[in-house]
Amino acid sequence: xxxxxxxxxxxxxxxxxxxxxxxxxxxxxYHPNIYDYPKNEAQIFEVCLGVILTQNTTxxxxxxxxxxxxxxxxxxxxxxxxxxxxELKSAIKPSxxxxxxxTYILEFIxxxxxxxxxxxxxxxxxxxxxxxxxxxxxxLLYAYNQAEFVVDAYTKRVLIHAGIVDEKASYxxxxxxxxxxxxxxxxxxxxxxxxxxEFHALIVAHAKLFYSKKPYxxxxxxxxxxx
DNA sequence: AGCCAGGCTACCG
DNA sequence: CGGTAGCATGGC
Numbered sequence: 001x002x003x004x005x006x007x008x009x010x011x012x013x014x015x016x017x018x019x020x021x022x023x024x025x026x027x028x029x030y031h032p033n034i035y036d037y038p039k040n041e042a043q044i045f046e047v048c049l050g051v052i053l054t055q056n057t058t059x060x061x062x063x064x065x066x067x068x069x070x071x072x073x074x075x076x077x078x079x080x081x082x083x084x085x086x087e088l089k090s091a092i093k094p095s096x097x098x099x100x101x102x103t104y105i106l107e108f109i110x111x112x113x114x115x116x117x118x119x120x121x122x123x124x125x126x127x128x129x130x131x132x133x134x135x136x137x138x139x140l141l142y143a144y145n146q147a148e149f150v151v152d153a154y155t156k157r158v159l160i161h162a163g164i165v166d167e168k169a170s171y172x173x174x175x176x177x178x179x180x181x182x183x184x185x186x187x188x189x190x191x192x193x194x195x196x197x198e199f200h201a202l203i204v205a206h207a208k209l210f211y212s213k214k215p216y217x218x219x220x221x222x223x224x225x226x227x
Numbered sequence: 228a229g230c231c232a233g234g235c236t237a238c239c240g
Numbered sequence: 241c242g243g244t245a246g247c248a249t250g251g252c
């Protein structure tokens with residue numbers, strides 16, 4: 001076994017939970033072991049929309065919001081852009097923070113259109129109001145298939161509990177640490193993208209079980225598996 | 228009833 | 241600068 005704790009955690013989680021197939025789509029849901037998503041601009045936009053809606057909320061709530069839009073025949077950029085603001089807010093209500101998120105979505109649409117189909121840079125994304133580090137990385141990784149690892153609150157909890165990162169480690173430090181650890185074990189961008197997508201999803205799946213309520217990590221089996 | 232959710236911005240000291 | 245209140249609904 002490679003002397004690489006991060007990669008060991010990935011392998012342990014993968015064998016425990018199996019491939020996750022993130023990002024889920026409103027039609028099609030999860031797609032484990034199928035990696036040619038998103039297929040077109042509409043799906044890229046749907047992922048971006050989902051990323052904004054899922055900030056600090058559960059994905060089941062996001063599905064409700066997306067389903068509301070779908071029912072209105074409005075799960076697309078043009079419809080949302082032309083929709084009365086109150087209708088948009090009402091549609092995304094289940095995901096919480098609907099006032100903020102409606103504004104964020106409209107701001108993102110302006111940005112998305114300005115791209116004219118090209119892939120945005122990370123710093124461009126960070127300049128859009130409502131897009132922070134995690135959302136930028138989620139958009140790049142899951143909408144654009146770029147090799148950017150997503151660090152979330154769960155990732156930090158799991159790695160702190162495993163004694164791998166410090167409590168006050170920054171987002172950037174954790175991201176780079178994980179990316180460098182994984183790069184040592186694999187070859188090629190394509191493989192990185194798939195692995196990053198799965199790893200983040202696996203961390204979330206695992207953390208939902210063992211890192212949602214305090215004290216964190218009760219029952220977590222990772223500490224026993226890593227060297 | 229109270230805590231948590233696949234965060235981010237704005238403002239505080 | 242780092243730290244934190246506020247944002248809001250839904251599930252358990």
